[in-house]
Amino acid sequence: MRNASFSAVNRRAISARRLRDLLRAEILRNDHPQGTMPSETELAARHGVSRNTVREALALLRREGLVDRVQGVGTFVVRHKTPHQFDQVQSWRGGGVHHEVLAMEPVPAGALVAAALGAEEGDPVLLLERRTMLEATPLALWTTYLPEDVGQRLQEPGVDLSGDFYDMLEGALGTHVAGVQSTTEAVLSDGDVALLLGVPESWPLLLVERTVVDVSGRVVEFGFGRLRGDRVSLKSWRGRRETRSCPVPRAVAG
Amino acid sequence: MRNASFSAVNRRAISARRLRDLLRAEILRNDHPQGTMPSETELAARHGVSRNTVREALALLRREGLVDRVQGVGTFVVRHKTPHQFDQVQSWRGGGVHHEVLAMEPVPAGALVAAALGAEEGDPVLLLERRTMLEATPLALWTTYLPEDVGQRLQEPGVDLSGDFYDMLEGALGTHVAGVQSTTEAVLSDGDVALLLGVPESWPLLLVERTVVDVSGRVVEFGFGRLRGDRVSLKSWRGRRETRSCPVPRAVAG
Numbered sequence: 031m032r033n034a035s036f037s038a039v040n041r042r043a044i045s046a047r048r049l050r051d052l053l054r055a056e057i058l059r060n061d062h063p064q065g066t067m068p069s070e071t072e073l074a075a076r077h078g079v080s081r082n083t084v085r086e087a088l089a090l091l092r093r094e095g096l097v098d099r100v101q102g103v104g105t106f107v108v109r110h111k112t113p114h115q116f117d118q119v120q121s122w123r124g125g126g127v128h129h130e131v132l133a134m135e136p137v138p139a140g141a142l143v144a145a146a147l148g149a150e151e152g153d154p155v156l157l158l159e160r161r162t163m164l165e166a167t168p169l170a171l172w173t174t175y176l177p178e179d180v181g182q183r184l185q186e187p188g189v190d191l192s193g194d195f196y197d198m199l200e201g202a203l204g205t206h207v208a209g210v211q212s213t214t215e216a217v218l219s220d221g222d223v224a225l226l227l228g229v230p231e232s233w234p235l236l237l238v239e240r241t242v243v244d245v246s247g248r249v250v251e252f253g254f255g256r257l258r259g260d261r262v263s264l265k266s267w268r269g270r271r272e273t274r275s276c277p278v279p280r281a282v283a284g
Numbered sequence: 285m286r287n288a289s290f291s292a293v294n295r296r297a298i299s300a301r302r303l304r305d306l307l308r309a310e311i312l313r314n315d316h317p318q319g320t321m322p323s324e325t326e327l328a329a330r331h332g333v334s335r336n337t338v339r340e341a342l343a344l345l346r347r348e349g350l351v352d353r354v355q356g357v358g359t360f361v362v363r364h365k366t367p368h369q370f371d372q373v374q375s376w377r378g379g380g381v382h383h384e385v386l387a388m389e390p391v392p393a394g395a396l397v398a399a400a401l402g403a404e405e406g407d408p409v410l411l412l413e414r415r416t417m418l419e420a421t422p423l424a425l426w427t428t429y430l431p432e433d434v435g436q437r438l439q440e441p442g443v444d445l446s447g448d449f450y451d452m453l454e455g456a457l458g459t460h461v462a463g464v465q466s467t468t469e470a471v472l473s474d475g476d477v478a479l480l481l482g483v484p485e486s487w488p489l490l491l492v493e494r495t496v497v498d499v500s501g502r503v504v505e506f507g508f509g510r511l512r513g514d515r516v517s518l519k520s521w522r523g524r525r526e527t528r529s530c531p532v533p534r535a536v537a538g
Contacts, residue, residue: 259470
């Protein structure tokens with residue numbers, strides 16, 4: 031299968047794939063707010079392709095779970111994604127989003143966590159496991175580690191862990207978060223991740239490793255989040271020539 | 285399955301998942317450069333968990349395709365990811381990465397592409413389809429649309445489309461790229477995407493929609509990239525309180 035070129039691909043498949051991308055972008059933009067897609071005939075005319083190509087593109091969207099088709103009635107948008115502004119560091123805000131604490135317990139730091147947090151191996155750190163919910167629907171599962179003193183402040187009575195995580199962290203720290211170094215991957219759900227996120231096994235997920243740094247350059251959180259691919263999209267702006275105005279702290283550079 | 289809580293999850297499954305995250309982060313950091321993972325006994329001692337938990341974590345990693353186990357010999361890292369610096373706008377550089385042009389042809393702009401590029405519906409735009417290769421391995425497939433004049437300059441003789449895309453674009457434009465607005469999702473491979481990326485169907489992919497803006501605020505490219513989840517990770521730094529120093533151009537804000 032390696033190195034297949036266009037010669038190996040059906041011409042209609044190529045057109046269907048291109049149309050699928052355009053239609054799914056429209057769906058994500060909420061261009062079909064009533065939830066009904068235009069008819070096959072209309073889509074074919076509008077995009078200058080055959081009805082067979084439209085049918086194939088809609089089949090790809092249905093397979094992805096973004097639309098459903100009712101024979102003789104039409105095609106409906108069945109799922110929207112929650113866009114998350116990824117430019118600025120913040121938790122999801124508003125719209126029924128809250129965080130459930132699944133676990134909060136001191137654990138000894140392994141080598142990786144110790145190195146990330148600037149602690150010694152075996153030092154106690156706080157393991158924090160949270161689930162981001164959109165009303166009753168899980169959006170994300172976070173397993174993170176915080177330095178002992180930060181963790182202790184988070185465990186004090188009156189600290190609300192269900193709202194904006196960074197506001198809460200800054201309140202507990204008494205300092206500002208400078209930013210987050212993150213690595214984003216695409217993976218499949220498996221094991222208890224599938225169970226906790228309410229998705230089948232082998233469901234697409236965004237896996238985000240993140241290192242949160244405060245303005246003094248100290249790492250105040252390190253860990254992993256798994257975000258449901260069918261429910262979340264990450265929006266961000268990247269500049270091309272702004273290295274000097276948006277410096278990466280030395281703590282996470284390199 | 286919805287709203288399962290920890291009570292529904294086996295305690296060992298939770299520990300195995302947490303250990304899996306730490307081990308996969310070590311693999312991505314290349315902490316096991318010889319490609320051999322420590323023994324189960326060593327991993328159990330190092331992480332303070334049972335050998336059964338280690339076995340379950342390694343099984344999750346194997347299922348993900350990051351390690352392989354040889355009975356009686358050990359566990360080996362079989363796949364590394366290519367990290368892509370996502371902070372600054374650039375193509376992959378060095379290390380045998382190049383771009384293959386799969387298609388380059390004028391097409392009439394549909395409503396979405398016309399709106400994105402600031403063109404009229406039906407205006408000719410350039411469809412550009414490229415595949416990012418790491419030597420003989422496909423990393424990503426890009427289907428993008430460029431304004432007609434930009435497209436014409438890219439098609440002039442002597443323009444090398446196989447190297448850094450943004451350098452090439454700036455050379456052709458005679459202006460600088462200001463940045464890129466992108467939306468990142470996790471999806472599964474299907475249809476000819478799987479064929480062209482050399483992966484099975486239902487393989488995890490990063491789907492990136494991007495809008496490239498030059499320093500005058502003009503959109504000079506709009507389109508979609510699919511990046512192999514097993515091969516690519518996106519690294520980026522996000523600031524928390526730097527809105528003023530890293531402004532998002534009006535063309536893509538909101």
